[in-house]
Amino acid sequence: MPEETDLRFKPISYKDDFVIVPDRWKVDFMVSMGELSVFFRELKENAKLMGTRCPKCGSFYFWPRSWCHDCYEDCQWVEVSQKGSVTMFSRVDISLSDLQKEVPFYQGGVHLDGVRYPIVALIKNVTMDTLHKGMRVRAEFLPLQERTGRIRDFYFVPDV
């Protein structure tokens, strides 16, 4: 049965001489995380951040990569430090995302200790005055019952 709000079944409307047809694309997914599964399982079940290391050149990847793009070798899972430094950052005052409605929020690059690249992450308990390049931060995790196994299960706070 069509839902009340489903635009696909609403009648057309008019704007001046022209017709507007309401429509909606609704597409559900069940995404297989395949070779990346370890990362999501450890995040949800154990509040651990898992990266990968190349056995040939030693590059340590987080976000994890299942192969090293320099050596074309398969990487191995290794737990990553939960501490790191801020690289770039900005403050969002008007959110255009339905995933993050509370404003303002802060996002930036965080370079975890020992890994090759920074990641983009949410940073909490900061202001534009306290945030700075090189600021030490640590990961904080939602409690087990609130974690859904997604990236928003953790964020960074100042490491004081």
Place this chain on the structure above:
Amino acid sequence: MERVAVVGVGNTSFKARHIDKTFPRLAYEACKMAMEDAGAGKEDIESVVYSIYNDFFEHCAMPDHHIHYLLGFARKPGSRVTTGGATGGYSVRAAFAEVASGLHDVVMVVGVEKVADLANVIEMVKSITFAADPFFEYQLGASPAGSYGAAIRWHMENYGTTEEDMARVVVKNKGNARLNPDAQSPIELTVSDVLKSPMVIYPLKILDHCLNSEGAAAIILASEKAAKRFRKDPVWITGIGASTESGRQAERDYSDASLFPAVRNSALSAYRMAGISDPSEAIHVAEVYDSFSGVEICLYEELGFCSWGEGTAFLKDGMADIGGKIPVNPSGGLIGCEHAIGATGIYQVVEVVRHIRGEAGDRQVSGAMRGIAQSMGGARGAYSVCIVLEG
């Protein structure tokens, strides 16, 4: 490699909403104008490259082949390129390759976008953020402005660029748009008007943002041999460079001076191909990707118009004004004229060709013999294409 010329250009006007036209109709109008400009008939076009960014904007997963038969090109080759904001640039590159290789003599490129069929701005931004890293980053609530905001803040911290400096870009580009009858946002503004508009993502306020536009642009490319068939003097593509960086923007935080390495690399290869050693002297007009005001200041540096950290001085000294040393975005750019994403990189070429031909009306850059068109896309300019055009 065959020499490649632009022999015809066309575009619709750009608006927030073309309520009276579907996306195939917008594409048709730009194509028809480009064919008339070239003195070409439908039978002259051997192949078409469609520059369409986002399936959601067109409300169709394969919009290109629905335009193709409506244009009467069924059974001829037609393909689509989509690389974020650089869709236009990369489409021109694909068509360039078809001609330069000798595969075809005459190829049309058409870019079109119908963004406002999405129900509202939240749905529009959502459709763009589906381009983020699908495994890790897409649920972070990042947005296009977010991917640029941090880089611009870095430029402020390192070079002393201010919000007021960025506002000058907006005043310039919306002012240039007043000279362009096709522009969406021809507005006379002051720096303080820009500074007073609401903050979206620090340091970017609403007026620092590019437009969301509907519209289309088309160009016709021809080999040297075929170019003789057409009406106007050819404008040659003498350099075309492209670069695609990591789609994860934070991985680029530790680059050297370049905040937009794909832009830098695309420009260097285009200049090398065109035999340009000093772009600050060789280039007479530039249409660049001012997705946000502060980005344009960074681009002066990335494109070699001035040294690292000198972008703000370049702007304040009037070098980027019409009448300056290298007028930048005389059309009004993405802030003043249009950002119908798939059309943007094509329209940049249309604009530069008009300046080289002396057909740019009130905004004509005098003595423009050589210009560039630069577009970029993906998280903080992961893709970039730079095109050198010469009369």
